[in-house]
Amino acid sequence: MVELDFDKAGGLVPAIAQDAETGEILMLAYMNRLSWEKTLETGIAHYWSRSRSKLWKKGESSGNIQEIREIRVDCDEDCVVLKIHQVGGAACHTGFRSCFYRRVEDGRLEVDGEKIFDPEEKYGGRK
């Protein structure tokens, strides 16, 4: 199995999810050794949720999983790129295709990303 350097940053390695077809960067999350092994084993992206301190199969409840097309590893083995197919089309919990749906423009953030779903409708809330 390909080994990563999990020691450099407290057991975690940043993983960049990139749309395999368009090259758009969709999100960044973190992996511990368990998530890395699960990802390699299943071909589905698994991360480590820092807020919940648990293994996080992206899209586990919504079905919007990330199918791995290619995995790339950097020179120091402390960062990976996952080229993926995003089921459902949106990687961000806000409903945008990418978490990077805003760009810096004249000293402020301008929304120019594509919105795929309404999080209120998808995750509930006021109905």
Next chain:
Amino acid sequence: MVELDFDKAGGLVPAIAQDAETGEILMLAYMNRLSWEKTLETGIAHYWSRSRSKLWKKGESSGNIQEIREIRVDCDEDCVVLKIHQVGGAACHTGFRSCFYRRVEDGRLEVDGEKIFDPEEKYGGRK
């Protein structure tokens, strides 16, 4: 000025450098508040060197700087994408265009990146 959440990970935020023209992910490095301010102010990528604990203007000695074309910020304001023009063509100290010059293939790392320069010639060493 656009504020980032530097508190979540000990004062640092990961910054992904992506080729503005091709969409190729070139490297990931970290920024503290000073690097972020310098990057916004100059239009040239500045990071924080974790190994040397100092401000790191990428390409400062070699001239292979990264000119910013666009900056994108994620939903949590704790990660940024820098769309850049890489002067000299290579972002990696190994001489490859991208730090992610290897992909996982049959349980091992396969080199398929493009090599731009020979680091022995560029940085010295045995001659």
